[in-house]
Amino acid sequence: MNTPPQGTYEVTVVKYGTRVARRNEVFLNYWLYSEDNDEIRMDYFVWLIRSSSRTILVDTGYNLAVGARRARTTLLGPLEAIDALGTPTCSIDTVIITHGHYDHIGNLRGLPATQVVMSASEYDFWTSSMARRTQFAHATEAEELQHLTEVFASGRMTFFSGSLQLAPGIRLVEVGGHTPGQTMVLVDTSEGTTLLTSDAVHYYEEFERDRPFSTVTDVVGMYSAFDVIHRMIDKGDVQHLIVGHDPEVLNRFRRVDHPTVPAARVGCVRTVGEIA
Numbered sequence: 358m359n360t361p362p363q364g365t366y367e368v369t370v371v372k373y374g375t376r377v378a379r380r381n382e383v384f385l386n387y388w389l390y391s392e393d394n395d396e397i398r399m400d401y402f403v404w405l406i407r408s409s410s411r412t413i414l415v416d417t418g419y420n421l422a423v424g425a426r427r428a429r430t431t432l433l434g435p436l437e438a439i440d441a442l443g444t445p446t447c448s449i450d451t452v453i454i455t456h457g458h459y460d461h462i463g464n465l466r467g468l469p470a471t472q473v474v475m476s477a478s479e480y481d482f483w484t485s486s487m488a489r490r491t492q493f494a495h496a497t498e499a500e501e502l503q504h505l506t507e508v509f510a511s512g513r514m515t516f517f518s519g520s521l522q523l524a525p526g527i528r529l530v531e532v533g534g535h536t537p538g539q540t541m542v543l544v545d546t547s548e549g550t551t552l553l554t555s556d557a558v559h560y561y562e563e564f565e566r567d568r569p570f571s572t573v574t575d576v577v578g579m580y581s582a583f584d585v586i587h588r589m590i591d592k593g594d595v596q597h598l599i600v601g602h603d604p605e606v607l608n609r610f611r612r613v614d615h616p617t618v619p620a621a622r623v624g625c626v627r628t629v630g631e632i633a
């Protein structure tokens with residue numbers, strides 16, 4: 358495969374929801390750190406990857422009715438927000454599903470013609486009987502997991518294991534930990550390579566202070582995912598780290614000027630002619 362051209366993609370982080378939690382709800386065995394149990398905000402994002410020829414959505418956010426039942430504050434439906442930012446959802450050619458939790462697959466039905474890519478182990482787990490056990494099922498919606506099987510049956514699903522070069526400049530890396538097939542996305546932009554960790558890392562603090570998240574199927578796998586990311590950064594393979602649920606994300610990147618949709622961007626879309 359040819360070396361991916363730099364500067365091909367623009368990554369837009371779209372915040373569509375939020376809630377306030379306590380620190381012992383988000384960090385695993387928080388008592389170990391002997392710190393106050395303060396409030397901590399959790400934001401909900403989807404991530405849009407665009408070039409002059411591709412429009413790829415990373416995850417679909419939670420379903421609005423599900424978000425309301427779970428007492429999340431929705432700013433705007435994720436697909437509406439993307440549309441408001443100038444990307445009609447009919448132009449999305451591929452959806453990457455990083456994992457099967459409700460806040461990542463809840464609007465897949467709103468993209469009925471789109472190709473879907475996810476790791477085989479993630480699909481296998483969430484369509485198995487083990488997924489119905491309480492410790493796993495609480496972060497999912499049965500109807501949404503059922504829909505994954507419908508996507509598969511329709512022929513729109515592509516599975517991968519380990520890693521996948523989805524397109525020049527876009528690579529998926531399966532790390533597990535948070536869920537059995539939790540996937541991260543590496544994107545080459547005009548400002549360097551951006552790593553979308555999704556929920557391999559929810560908060561920068563999780564990664565920087567080595568504190569696993571409370572919802573986890575494999576703690577060793579979660580720590581190992583942190584190690585994978587450290588190695589990527591140390592080797593210079595990653596210049597920008599975008600984590601899954603931290604409000605700080607929108608402070609670390611260039612804000613998009615929009616009256617109703619909070620968003621931030623890395624990179625810029627270039628025309629095909631500009632890519633040497």
Ligand SMILES: [Zn+2]
Binds near residue numbers: 458
């Ligand atoms: Zn999540």
